[in-house]
Amino acid sequence: MNPQEKLIKLKEFLRNLKSAVIAFSGGVDSTFLLKVAHEVLGDQVIAVTARSSTYPERELNEAKQYAKDMGVKHIVIVSEELEIEGFSKNPTNRCYFCKHELFSKVRDVANEHHMLHVLDGSNYDDLGDFRPGMHAAKELHVVSPLREMGLTKDDIRVLSKDMELPTWNKPAFACLSSRFPYGQEITPEKLKMVDLAEQYLLDLGFRQIRVRHHDQIARIEVASTEREKFFDIKVMDQIGTKLKEIGFTYVTLDILGYRTGSMNEVLSEDIKNNKGISK
Structure with a gap:
């Protein structure tokens, strides 16, 4: 159909x-x-x-x-x-x-x-x-x-x-809680760090982005077509400096780029199939 x-x-x-x-x-x-x-x-x-x-x-x-x-x-x-x-x-x-x-x-x-x-x-x-x-x-x-x-x-x-909707090519978005590995506590301060970091990348012109919060480490995911922007040393230095100002100790780029639900990659098949999940 x-x-x-x-x-x-x-x-x-x-x-x-x-x-x-x-x-x-x-x-x-x-x-x-x-x-x-x-x-x-x-x-x-x-x-x-x-x-x-x-x-x-x-x-x-x-x-x-x-x-x-x-x-x-x-x-x-x-x-x-x-x-x-x-x-x-x-x-x-x-x-x-x-x-x-x-x-x-x-x-x-x-x-x-x-x-x-x-x-x-x-x-x-x-x-x-x-x-x-x-x-x-x-x-x-x-x-x-x-x-x-x-x-x-x-x-x-x-x-x-x-239908000429402005969202037809809008990048995918999920709530900021999805930026944290399961089991890592989510706090207002950490959410603010992620929000500020992602807003900064958007202001630089990136479109499909995630800043995953791994305690002291920021793991940046961008669309596959946008990864080449990081070949510019000045851009890397600029982003690294800014994210450290926001509160991260280390700033990394995920070389595989953005993909939906990357935090779910560590889950077992039983959990993915919703087995043993209490409500």
């Missing part, structure tokens, strides 16, 4: 929902979902974005602008993951705690505004990654229309470009 055919099915699926609140991050997937849902359901759609220390201000501001441009009612809530018991210890099912907190609060908004469903922007490709947050979504009856209709990330980017 081609992307356009999937889009037709998606619109029909959304129409049958009647009304919905969408967990809206301002990323590629949730922006596409919000656009299509608003087109189909009109004012029976509300976007909800959570403000927290794991979500950079730049991303929040973009989400606000996208919702405003679409003319969608947008509500910003507070969902501070570091206050959730067990979250800051960074267990392998960390995302379960985060998503359960988020979707519970989005569900409250839906109830308050008499909306029938809560939706998220998970896509079909997400089924192939380690995502404990999906357990929380299932428990709280969150609907994932993009995944249900078999829409992949590539499909969504193609359709977003056709």
Whole structure:
């Protein structure tokens, strides 16, 4: 089935929902979902974005602008993951705690505004990654229309470009908590270090970046096509100096470049298959 055919099915699926609140991050997937849902359901759609220390201000501001441009009612809530018991210890099912907190609060908004469903922007490709947050979504009856209709990330980017959405080529983003090895404590200070380091790289013109926090070490991942920028000694010195000012002792470049979920590479297959994970 081609992307356009999937889009037709998606619109029909959304129409049958009647009304919905969408967990809206301002990323590629949730922006596409919000656009299509608003087109189909009109004012029976509300976007909800959570403000927290794991979500950079730049991303929040973009989400606000996208919702405003679409003319969608947008509500910003507070969902501070570091206050959730067990979250800051960074267990392998960390995302379960985060998503359960988020979707519970989005569900409250839906109830308050008499909306029938809560939706998220998970896509079909997400089924192939380690995502404990999906357990929380299932428990709280969150609907994932993009995944249900078999829409992949590539499909969504193609359709977003056709719709002239500004996010069609937006780099992938995940919350800042994903920058820490499992078992390493997450603190506001460490999150700030990562945020500042990544913002600095973005300001230098890098697009797809991650700064992984390995205690004293910053491990920089950039898109494969951007690695050659580090061949410039002045650029390396500039980045190294800045990240040391931010608080890192050592600054390294991951020569394999950016890849989704690189922190999951150390997990056993049992954990990846969600076996033995307590909730």
